[in-house]
Amino acid sequence: MVKDHMPEGFHKISEIFKNDPGLANIRRTLKQSDIVNDFEKIFPELIKIAEATKVERNCIYLRVQNSVWRSELKFREGQLITKINNFYKEERIKYIRFVS
Numbered sequence: 809m810v811k812d813h814m815p816e817g818f819h820k821i822s823e824i825f826k827n828d829p830g831l832a833n834i835r836r837t838l839k840q841s842d843i844v845n846d847f848e849k850i851f852p853e854l855i856k857i858a859e860a861t862k863v864e865r866n867c868i869y870l871r872v873q874n875s876v877w878r879s880e881l882k883f884r885e886g887q888l889i890t891k892i893n894n895f896y897k898e899e900r901i902k903y904i905r906f907v908s
Contacts, residue, residue: 843868843892843900850895851888857881867903868892878906 847860858881859871872878881888885904892901 842896846895850892854881861907863901866899866901867905868901869905869907871907882906 843863844860857873857877861869861871889901893899
């Protein structure tokens with residue numbers, strides 16, 4: 809029978825990754841890339857309209873098809889931010905920046 813615990817002095821890699829302060833930058837980078845990668849899952853209705861290009865400092869950068877859509881999405885900015893944060897069950901985005 810296999811024991812379900814680690815030998816004394818050993819830690820699971822997942823626990824180390826989750827808790828080691830030295831890996832905080834890597835965790836933050838992965839969370840940011842998750843948002844860009846998951847954008848189409850979160851907003852399937854925007855696939856032909858907008859594209860997430862990057863996330864920096866709690867700000868997602870969206871490339872939008874044209875100025876009309878940019879205005880519409882700017883009007884809905886709060887809803888978009890809420891939907892992203894609800895998807896991850898934590899606050900990851902505070903701002904949206906629209907780029908061309």
